[in-house]
Amino acid sequence: MLRNVLPKCVYITNTARGSYHATRLAVHPKVGACWRPLFSSRPVAAPTHLIVVGTSAGGMPALLQLVAQLPATLPAAVLVVQHLAPDADSEGLVVRLAAHTALRCQVAGHGAPLLAGHLYLAPPDRHLLVKQDRVLVTKGPFENGYRPSADTLFRAAAVAFDSHVVGVVLTGMLHDGTAGLEFVKRCGGVAMVQDPAEAEFPSMPESALRNVAVDHVLPVAAMGAVLVGLVGPTHPGGPANPLDVPADLQLEAAIAERVVGSAEQVEQLGSLVPFTCPDCGGNLWEVNHGEVLRFRCHTGHAYTAASMLEGSQRKMEETLWVALRMMEERKNLLASLAARGDAAHGTARHTERLADLKGHVNRMREFLLDEYEGEAQDAAVD
Incomplete structure (x- = not known):
């Protein structure tokens, strides 16, 4: 029974004497509580490259197919953002990934060292970042309505490891x-996208292709060999030289790392626009760098133009539902007063107002239902 629920192996890392070594432990084939070392004191190098992966709906089958192609000797670290519910079982996902790959898989922990041949999965409801040779995990503001966000990870990786x-x-x-792929490209890195024709949900790949000069458009089955070639010994790498990284991306990465920004910082990135942040109601600035139209507020929320439209639609609907609830409450109060039949309380006037309000309530409901139908049609198009 235990064999079906426990991972095939666990890697314990120690940093004695300033170097990283991994000990691989395997579950005993018959008794899950017994462990035996398979090898020990195996040096683990720092990565020369980072491979950062972003996915959402339909992502797990694609991820399993991708990581199965990557060898244990990969000189890169792999960092993954899979959009998850806040209460999702990330440990279970890591076990599934580990069963399909030679990479050492783990849920990213704050401050963990970046190691070659390791895969780091963003925890639910946390951003996954990179700072020099370390992994950072924060509960910063949402970007594009997501936490974790692929854009947040891609930007941090590009700033830390540039090309x-x-x-x-x-x-x-x-x-x-x-936007994350654009960050990678601006720092000299490589952009790769799953062929939308084979993607279960093609919206994310198609959006990237519309807005970014993507280097490779491939079926997942062909990605592994290309990735191994891109991070191989003929492409020496390592941490970035800050002089090679655009200053605006360094500032945005610093804002995400510190969890919250300031109006003074965001003013360096763009121009104030007459919109408000859908998440916090604060002022918004249009970011003046890059080709992808983006917005930021001073508390740290960030949006592409598309996610800004989504967010403003969501906030508008929330406001309209509150208005509908207040109108319903007033309608019920007027109905109660009219039912009392007390001329002193203006029964005729209450009845007249009640009739008008019923009409307003019906029109509001029709409008909200039309909005939902429009959203469903837009989702089908996406």
């Missing part, structure tokens, strides 16, 4: 990862 980053966008709904 030695490969960004990969797989199946998913909406647009996360589009």
Whole structure:
């Protein structure tokens, strides 16, 4: 029974004397509580490159197929953002990934060292970042309505490793990862996208292709060999030289790392626009760098134009539902007063107002239902 639920192996890392060594432990084939070392004191190098992967709906099958192609000797670290519910079982996902790959898989932990041949999965409801040779995990503001966000990871990786980053966008709904691939390209890295024709949900790959000069458009089955070639010994890499990284991306990465920004910082990135942040109601600035139209507020929320439209639609509907609830409450109060039949309380006037309000309530409901139908049609098109 235990064999079906426990991972095949666990890797314990120690940092004695300043070097990294991994000990691989395997579950005993018959008794899950017994462990035996398979090898020990095996040096684990720092990565020369980072492979960052963003995916959403339909992502797990694509991820399993991708990581199965990557060898244990991969000189890169692999970092993955899979959009998950806040209460999702990330440990279970890591076990599934580990069963399909030679990479050492783990849920990313704050401050963990970046190691070659390791895969780091973003925890639910946390952003996954990179700072020099370390992994950072934060609960910063949403970007594009997501936490974790592919854009957040891709930007941090590009700032940390500049041209030695490969960004990969797989199946998913909406647009996360589009701006992230542009960040990677601006720092000299490589952009790779799953062929939308085979993606279960092609919206994320299609958005990237519309907005970014993507280097490779491939079926997942062909990605592994290309990735191994891109991070191989003929492409030496390592941490970035700050002089090679655009200053605006360094500032945005610093804002995400510190969790919250300031109006003074965001003013350096763009121009104030007459919109408000859908998440916090604060002022918004249009970012003046790059080809992908983006917006930021001073508390740290960030949006592409597409996710900004989604967010403003969501906020408008929330406001309209509150208005409908207040109108219903007033309608019920007027109905109660009219039912009392007390001329002193203006029964005729209450009845007249009640009739008008019923009409307003019906029109509001029709409008909200039309909005939902329009959203469903837009989703089908995406």
